[in-house]
Amino acid sequence: MHSLSWVTVFFLLGTGTAFSKDLGKFSSADGAWELSLANVPQTALDHGLELNKLSTLTAKISAKDPAKTAALTAPTFEARMPAHHHGMMVNPRVSTVGPGDYRIDGVKLHMQGTWELSLAVMANGQTVKFILPIVMPGTL
Numbered sequence: 491m492h493s494l495s496w497v498t499v500f501f502l503l504g505t506g507t508a509f510s511k512d513l514g515k516f517s518s519a520d521g522a523w524e525l526s527l528a529n530v531p532q533t534a535l536d537h538g539l540e541l542n543k544l545s546t547l548t549a550k551i552s553a554k555d556p557a558k559t560a561a562l563t564a565p566t567f568e569a570r571m572p573a574h575h576h577g578m579m580v581n582p583r584v585s586t587v588g589p590g591d592y593r594i595d596g597v598k599l600h601m602q603g604t605w606e607l608s609l610a611v612m613a614n615g616q617t618v619k620f621i622l623p624i625v626m627p628g629t630l
């Protein structure tokens with residue numbers, strides 16, 4: 491049993507090689523599940539999440555212990571700025587592509603600063619939640 495707390499990862503966006511289509515792998519709050527998150531490029535020059543740009547993400551969730559897998563239902567996605575007490579100005583759509591496989595269209599982070607992306611699904615009546623802090627850089 492892992493004792494990981496919320497995953498805390500800060501992406502430094504726009505710094506070149508540190509940022510690519512693959513946004514990384516993240517543990518759920520209880521450590522039992524893993525999320526692979528990626529950006530679906532809109533153009534050849536699309537480096538992923540950028541300020542004020544509509545983006546599409548793909549999310550794959552799997553049990554770390556294959557023996558403890560479960561049907562996943564009711565995926566939800568949101569992004570908030572905790573310091574500002576607000577969310578996005580858009581409503582992303584989450585589509586189920588396959589078991590544990592999701593596509594999130596219409597993500598747009600409209601302010602510089604720290605955002606918290608959260609993805610949640612239900613497994614055996616329990617919420618499996620992933621929290622990903624992300625910093626949208628300023629231009630100063």
Ligand SMILES: [Cu+2]
Nearest residue numbers: 571574576601
């Ligand atoms: Cu804000």
